[in-house]
Amino acid sequence: AQTVTQSQPEMSVQEAETVTLSCTYDTSESDYYLFWYKQPPSRQMILVIRQEAYKQQNATENRFSVNFQKAAKSFSLKISDSQLGDAAMYFCAYLATGSARQLTFGSGTQLTVLP
Amino acid sequence: NAGVMQNPRHLVRRRGQEARLRCSPMKGHSHVYWYRQLPEEGLKFMVYLQKENIIDESGMPKERFSAEFPKEGPSILRIQQVVRGDSAAYFCASSPSGSRTGELFFGEGSRLTVL
Numbered sequence: 666a667q668t669v670t671q672s673q674p675e676m677s678v679q680e681a682e683t684v685t686l687s688c689t690y691d692t693s694e695s696d697y698y699l700f701w702y703k704q705p706p707s708r709q710m711i712l713v714i715r716q717e718a719y720k721q722q723n724a725t726e727n728r729f730s731v732n733f734q735k736a737a738k739s740f741s742l743k744i745s746d747s748q749l750g751d752a753a754m755y756f757c758a759y760l761a762t763g764s765a766r767q768l769t770f771g772s773g774t775q776l777t778v779l780p
Numbered sequence: 781n782a783g784v785m786q787n788p789r790h791l792v793r794r795r796g797q798e799a800r801l802r803c804s805p806m807k808g809h810s811h812v813y814w815y816r817q818l819p820e821e822g823l824k825f826m827v828y829l830q831k832e833n834i835i836d837e838s839g840m841p842k843e844r845f846s847a848e849f850p851k852e853g854p855s856i857l858r859i860q861q862v863v864r865g866d867s868a869a870y871f872c873a874s875s876p877s878g879s880r881t882g883e884l885f886f887g888e889g890s891r892l893t894v895l
Binding site: 707 | 813821836839869871873887
């Protein structure tokens with residue numbers, strides 16, 4: 666069974682600084698997707714960034730980038746130039762390709778942005 | 781283009797009552813997923829449905845819970861004889877048929893409180 670582990674329940678960052686959120690996962694599959702979702706106080710799940718396992722290049726979306734280390738099964742999220750609106754719960758998630766469509770989520774990291 | 785619509789946003793039930801949660805997927809999406817988020821936890825997969833078919837219900841409790849996605853109308857998650865442990869946020873997500881990106885589009889969730 667796949668598992669996703671986020672070892673940092675809480676993180677804080679100063680506004681305009683950079684912060685990295687950690688995520689590790691366990692799978693025997695070779696092809697899969699990895700995601701970071703953001704859940705602000707409104708509770709909506711917002712996709713931040715997506716990585717396909719077969720792509721070696723790290724995904725980037727504006728101020729958000731990932732460090733994907735497939736051999737180490739590590740998928741960290743880096744937020745540059747942090748903004749107050751980045752404050753939220755961040756969830757790492759795994760999805761195997763194929764017919765099974767279960768997203769497996771980590772337990773989340775609560776990010777606080779300090780003004 | 782409306783997103784995934786869930787209602788009600790908040791539902792209060794007493795122990796033993798029934799709860800019905802509705803989800804209308806994004807236009808053009810034929811795949812629906814239900815996830816449950818207990819307080820302070822990540823989302824856990826419950827069930828994956830296509831029109832008139834349950835594809836994967838491996839995350840559904842064996843008793844009291846059922847889900848459907850009829851040919852016409854929204855998907856329904858039904859919880860009979862609710863107990864306090866059913867208090868949670870229930871998220872619906874949808875994806876188009878044949879999606880190769882793995883991305884699920886989430887609704888804003890329905891928060892169930894059992895008194």
